[in-house]
Amino acid sequence: MSDLRLADLTVTYGRRSRTVAVDAFTDAVHAGEWLGLIGPNGAGKSSLLRAIVGLVAHRGEIEIDGRRVREMSDRERAALVAYVPQQPLIPDDMTAREYALLGRSPYIGYFGSETRRDRAVVDEVLARLTLEEFADRLLGELSGGERQRVVLARALAQQAPILLLDEPTSALDIGHQQQALELVAELRRHDELTVVSAMHDLTLAAMYTGRLTMLDHGRVVASGAAIDVLTAARLRAVFDVSVTVDVDTDGATGESRVIVVPRRSLPAP
């Protein structure tokens, strides 16, 4: 249960060229909220997430529950924020279980080693992602999607109140996509996990996140409920794409679903 507050967060790359990857981003994500970051390639989604975990230099403030992240040690921050990178570095000769156990690092003393409880947490996470059968296999011998789920398992084993996901389901089949996102949704409801995720699948982003923020060239173009952010006109302007946006309202619950369907610009052969 933690609030994440970002104020004027700015990320620039290069001493001379000065790419402004994230331009004065301000937002507050509350405990139990799921913020979806969308936007075209190079919009600054990953840079924003990387800044929060201190992997890129940045200006502005990042606070968790009123405490500046800048002033925390790596260990303190790791206990509060779990991060799934867009391109994780996978050690081929490590088993899935050993890898997921690394998520327990923030809780293990400097000279300590993992306890039975750490192992139990990892076993449970692996089970919830139906990864038990892969637990003792080497990562180098898993498929791309299996690996991606193991990376998610590591982040969940970290049991941090804030979860940052950078394209966590890009390699997953439709069934495992749903499984992974449902699991995150459940943890968010149950443990009031704060989630920020960068996603390219706009329909899934609309379905699972509570709020969407669209970035383009480092700036916020739109922010709010999926139904307001995802309009065909805006998608055409930002992504240079032609799409149909369907809104499908459930008669019983009154919940609406936003479905983004790409359209061919040329007539089908």
Next chain:
Amino acid sequence: MDTARRDRIWLIAGGAFLLVAVVVGASTGPAGPDWWRVPAELVNRLPLIAFDTGVSEAEWKIVWQIRMPRVVLGGLVGGMLSIAGASYQGVFRNPLVDPYLLGAAAGAGLGATIALTIGRGVTASWPVDPVPTIAFVFALATVMVTYTVGAAFGGSRSGVTLVLAGVAVVSFATALQTFLLQRNLEVIREVFQWILGRLSGATWSDVRLVVPYVVVSSIVLMLHRRHLDVFRVGDEEAATLGVSVGRTRLVIVVAATLGTAAVVSVSGLIGFVGLVVPHVVRLIAGAGHRRLLPLSLMGGAAFLILADVPGRMLTRPAETPIGVVTAFIGAPFFIYLLRTRKVAS
């Protein structure tokens, strides 16, 4: 947990291998008692056990004063180089790295060359041979230069810059050393003998010299086994998992360097061990550092003790340098292992 039990079995196997190597090392050599009497005599010398093995006091002296220091020193050197090599490889995530990477060997070589060229006239009458001390100081100083250069350009966060800085500093030190040798051709033989590495003539006082460094260094490295596993996912992800990458790397590098510098100054540059023993252990027992570090320590010790045996027997006309023997035995074995593993998987 099952893995813990398997870890223990591996440790016992490693310990047994080391014990066998020690007994073989103590039992072989020119002169001395029949080889098969030595294991019995070793048991006999344990407290509370006494029986007659037919080994005379004079023969025992050969075993204890000539062979044993050499065996123990070989074990310390081999173990230290291997555990340091495994740690260096882990912390830089680079399988081609050996403990000489950041200049410990080049620095020691330069120090020894300086001591042997410039200092000989002065130090010949000293009661203690100053060469190891000077080599040790130079080894540490060289690694310090590498670290400073690397940190200045890439920040301590980047392992790659550090490796590149090592390449530059090592070349520089080697060039200096070559220059010195060129000007002092008369010491070339002596310097080369030093560089090629040797365990011959080892005494208990040599052992006493390196023991503290090897013990401290190994303990510190062993305590960082888990950190080395976290390093396997890369500096960035390690940082998000709560490891202070720069600081932890510094601690590991300092510990590995201290031990390496100490053994290099006493025994010269014994190559190959620090590079290959960790790889062999990885191929046999897996890549996790929980096993890799202790098994490298024991395996490296056993390997060097055994590698020293043929060198001792082939003493005519001159003793074969141990570095040559390690490469002769180790390289084919390593290739064989790579081959069989590849076929198996």
